[in-house]
Amino acid sequence: MVTYIIRRLILAVPALIFISFIIFMIVKLSPADPTANLPLTIPPEVREQIRESLGVNEPLVGQYLRWARMMFITEPLIMLEDALCSAPRLPDRSMPDGCWQMVPPDTSRIISYQTRSPVFDLIAISLPQTLWVVGTSYIIGILIGMPLGIVSAYKQYSLVDQGATFFSMVGFSIPTFFTGTMAIIIFSVWTPTDAWWWLPSSYDTTHVVEDWDSFVFQLQQMVMPMMVLGLYNAAQISRYMRASMLDNLQQDYVRTARAKGMGEGTVVLKHVLRNSLIPVVTVIALNVPAVFGGALITEQVFRVNGIGYQLIQAIRGADVPMVQTISFIFAVLVVMFNLIADVLYGILDPRIRYD
């Protein structure tokens, strides 16, 4: 298993370099222009100067190599510097005494066109709210979806199954911009503001949880985006779970287990469930990168200004370094979770051996 993992990791390196180049070229070849959103009152020669100062006009290969150097060397070293040092950086970005300075403080970093600040700083401030909201909604989706799938498979065509099917149809087919807006209209607009079930329609990213009341507020502002996304995730997972359970319930080993006189609980939850989990776990693991990617639309609806929102803003503003970096991080996550899914496969199903 270990050699398998190492082999996969080594193979991932050329794949990721290739991916990064493809992403770079696709983003670069798009006709969008970083000065396009400026007011027309800004004359063309000033726009040209802005483009010049952003480095847009440099040769493509040079731009890619510069980005790759920063992405693969400078930024990881800076992250390592921060990780090894407990004290904050000095104002000129140099490290305080006693910390290891690996890159000179004036080394250029990946700079966003829109904000003119390091891309990784932007990702660092928007990742927490994405993980909070999208991450919890994913967990909720799993917690609702798996039991629902199990029950509806075991009681196929029962009332519960019909209800669950209806629920997942709704969750699957109604887009989040509709459910999100409906939720806002019901819980923020129609509900009187002083009622306990009133919920804020926009997510306050500066809110800090420090006591019970602020925790309650954090919950309140998370409820709507979480449920809207959770509905979608639960719908998806419950369908996979149901299908996989149904496959296994027909198998001979289930009949054998029953014939041996095992209780229904053991048959379903131990034998069938474990075997049915294999495809479901793969689906869950492969969807985790999407959690980091944020929920583009839901984040927009509830103003959870996380990674998905930053990506949309960057695409609109033709902010190439930002789009490129975020897309590349997604690529890394996808490669990583593919590997994790494969490893989990082996753990859940002892018949699968990679060595």
Place this chain on the structure above:
Amino acid sequence: MKRSSLLLGAAALALAPAAALAERGSSGHLNIIYWQAPSTLNPYLSGGTKEIESASLVLESMARFDQNGEMVPWLAADIPTVENGGVSEDLTSITWTIADGIVWSDGSALTPADFIFTWEYCTHPEGGCAQASSYDGVTSVEAVGDNQVRITFGAPTPFPYTAFVGSESPVIQAAQFADCLGARAPECTDANFGPIGTGPFVVDEFRPNDVIEFSANTNYRNPDQPGFATVTFRGGGDAVSAARSVCQTGEFDYAWNLQIDPQILADMEAEGNCNVVTAFGTSVERLHLNQTNPDPSLGDVRSTAQAGEHPFLTNPVIGQALSMAIDRALLVEVGYGAGGQPTCNVLPAPELYASTANDACLTQDIPGAIALLDEAGIVDTDGDGIREYNGTPLRVLYQTSTNAVRQDTQALVQAWWAELGIDTELRNIDASVFFGGDPASPDTFQKFYADIEMYTNNFAGVDPQAYMANWLCDDWPRPETQWQGANIQRFCSEEYDALVAEMAGTADLAERGRLARAMNDMLVQSYSIIPLIHRGGVSAHAVSIEGIQMSDWDSELWNIAEWTRTPGMERQ
């Protein structure tokens, strides 16, 4: 504007004694939503409206423009003019006097050195300063004594109020930005995200593309202002949800740029929690009629001088018929609501420059347009329902940027033109490409590979001289200039060029007004440009907020120091 300014006027009168007693910060907290979030607080590095307006809470300039487009001395003691000696007789220099007792929010004094530094910062060749045109023609900025700043121009400048005036060219602190000149400008993230200013608020926290927290500047020059102690400036979402958060959920107090379905906004306002305010500047949604031939068979020379004249759009009769067929009032009703007024001028404001000679276009007249074409002999000769001009059928390609309102407008206009017997093909292009100016893209508004295109343009400030110079013969976008140039419809008239030159040498305001009106009329009557809508900014504010004087000539938050909340309605 009119309705709410009347209301505000009445409110201001009624509350005058109370306002005088107000203390700094007594109105508590203010929530502002700009659905497009600011990316930086340094307006010189961005140039976008959202950045300029959010920075205007902190950074200030010598003078600002009020809701009528009139200059108000801000950091300056007064407005320099030729009469008071502030502007030299030969119009080549202007001397501003800094008002007494103005300090930065860190307590240090505002000195002429800060203005000199600001000029150097923005004109540094490697800086990519977005507001460099505010300093066009400035040859030097120097200190006179310890409280005066003299700006010298290379040529006589009849309207010298560009540098350090309005929200686009505020003064930044020399001490804070000293190490940020030129190519190093983006490295100063702390300064760009938290500029020290002289304005009513200071930045507590800035999260790019998300939220800004401001609090009252304890060193602000007026001890009773600002009325609000803290401000949260949020971004994200879209215009409809921003309107909803002010008018329905009440989570926010002020929402910007609500160009949404007029009916939805009117319904929300009717619920009584918010007031919609508008301000009109110089933005005009217009059609440009390509005067050169955009025929694709011409390849790379299409829409250039080499391609020759357009087969029919250079004929003013056809342009006039196209204009007469349009019901501008209906376009306003469908797409703009309070944020638009029908107009027949490309230069609709300030009042001094607004012509009344073309107002006939305000009423739609399709029978008149048909008669006009018939009289000119432009008729349908082959019976296919489409008129021909010298054998060329009147088929036009009409392009604009992708935007719901613009596509509605396109569809309506297409139907009206069909009634005339003119066939219209519609096309829309993503805004970041259309306005992108990439010389390699065939879809930019400058290349104009279409017969007719529609967008909005305006000019910054209140003086139209530079704007009217857009239509000079040698300002055509063309391959030699990398397709840069402002004369989008490729208009050319020696007479017009002469008027532009005359205006550049005229200082007398009334005479400048006459020249600007003459140029406007010449352009509009050439029917190479068809003005449609005079567009204004639309915002909404909670009914409890007082003192808003929305201006489209400056940041719409220009007088935020004077904003207060009705006592007793403060936020928790």
